[in-house]
Amino acid sequence: MAMEEKDSEVEHEIALKVDTMEEDLAAAEMECMFSGEHDTNNSLVTIHAGAGGTEAQDWVDMLLRMYLRWAEIRGFKTSILDHLAGDEAGTKSVTFMVQGMYAYGYLRSELGIHRLVRISPFDTSGRRHTSFASVMIMPELDNTVDIKIDEKDLRVDTYRASGAGGQHVNKTDSAIRLTHLPTGTVVQCQNERSQHRNKDMAMKMLLSQLYELEREKQAEQHEGLHGDKKGISWGSQIRSYVLQPYRLIKDHRTDIESGNVDSVLDGNLDPFIKAFLLWAR
Numbered sequence: 001m002a003m004e005e006k007d008s009e010v011e012h013e014i015a016l017k018v019d020t021m022e023e024d025l026a027a028a029e030m031e032c033m034f035s036g037e038h039d040t041n042n043s044l045v046t047i048h049a050g051a052g053g054t055e056a057q058d059w060v061d062m063l064l065r066m067y068l069r070w071a072e073i074r075g076f077k078t079s080i081l082d083h084l085a086g087d088e089a090g091t092k093s094v095t096f097m098v099q100g101m102y103a104y105g106y107l108r109s110e111l112g113i114h115r116l117v118r119i120s121p122f123d124t125s126g127r128r129h130t131s132f133a134s135v136m137i138m139p140e141l142d143n144t145v146d147i148k149i150d151e152k153d154l155r156v157d158t159y160r161a162s163g164a165g166g167q168h169v170n171k172t173d174s175a176i177r178l179t180h181l182p183t184g185t186v187v188q189c190q191n192e193r194s195q196h197r198n199k200d201m202a203m204k205m206l207l208s209q210l211y212e213l214e215r216e217k218q219a220e221q222h223e224g225l226h227g228d229k230k231g232i233s234w235g236s237q238i239r240s241y242v243l244q245p246y247r248l249i250k251d252h253r254t255d256i257e258s259g260n261v262d263s264v265l266d267g268n269l270d271p272f273i274k275a276f277l278l279w280a281r
Contacts, residue, residue: 033277038139039105044208046095049086050113050132055123057090059116059131062265064094067110069267076100081191081201089122095187095205097140104139109276110269111137112238119244128244132237138208147210149203155179156199161190176202185209239272241265254279 034040047063049056071078077099084092098107113134120129141147161175175190176198187205189198239251241261249264250257254275258264264272 033274033281034102034105035281036105036108038141039108040102041104042097042099042140043104043107044081044095044097044138044140044205045107045110046093046136046138047091048093048134048136049091050134052129052131054086054088054090055120055129056131056133057086057092058122059114059133060086060091060094061089062116063114063133063135064091064096066265066267066269067098067107068096070269071098071100071103071267073267074100074106076103079191081189081205082187083190095189099140104137106273107137109273109280110135113236115237115240117240117242117244136212138205138212140204141207141211147207147214149180149206149210153181155181158195174198178202178206180206180210183210183213185213251275 045067047060049060052059068078078096079099080094080096082093082095084094086092113132116131116133117128119126123129155178157177157179158173159175159177160173174193174195175188176195177186177188178199179186185206187202187209189202189205192198192201238253239249241264242248242250243261247261248257248259249261249272251272254272256272256275258271260268
């Protein structure tokens with residue numbers, strides 16, 4: 001092998017190692033920003049379509065793909081726990097789990113309303129439409145959390161699962177819906193084949209939601225959450241994704257922007273997440 005070829009291989013190998021070291025350093029820098037009690041936990045993510053019918057439900061599908069791609073890039077494991085399909089296309093609501101170290105710490109930056117502006121593919125007149133979707137982020141919690149759920153406060157409904165999951169899932173009433181009567185909180189899970197395993201996961205989801213409700217209530221009493229409350233109401237978006245008449249994604253909390261819309265929608269969220277962690281700190 002010629003000396004020039006050996007030098008070229010060595011340079012290429014060094015460049016790859018430098019890239020890997022830079023990625024590891026960037027990840028370490030972000031992890032240093034985590035200060036929340038449950039930042040190291042897995043994360044539960046729920047996306048709901050806002051007003052706008054099929055257009056908003058298609059937006060939920062786009063956000064779901066964005067987060068699943070982001071998790072794949074980071075090497076996190078994901079699983080769909082519940083999925084409610086749209087009437088004609090898209091998704092009305094979806095809940096999924098992201099498993100990996102600091103999954104919740106990263107994803108809590110996404111809590112709030114996400115706004116999309118584009119030429120609707122469902123409008124034959126080619127008009128521009130604005131759609132909203134809400135994203136709820138919760139840590140997966142274990143039984144050490146001081147949230148008690150009394151069985152008498154629960155209504156348990158079983159139903160037949162829909163969508164993907166295999167023939168066994170679709171032919172039995174394995175899906176579980178839990179309603180926490182004192183708060184009106186409803187969760188459901190249809191991911192597992194077993195009704196028992198679906199109930200266990202639904203209880204985890206309920207525990208996480210009740211924990212978030214209690215945390216918000218305490219924060220409101222002691223610190224005030226006026227700004228955060230506004231941030232999760234319809235029309236008070238945390239981030240806008242504009243595809244028409246120009247292409248730009250802007251986070252309204254940190255003012256960070258990106259004109260590379262396709263890259264962000266394909267899972268390149270880290271610049272927004274890092275900016276949020278710095279802003280929140």
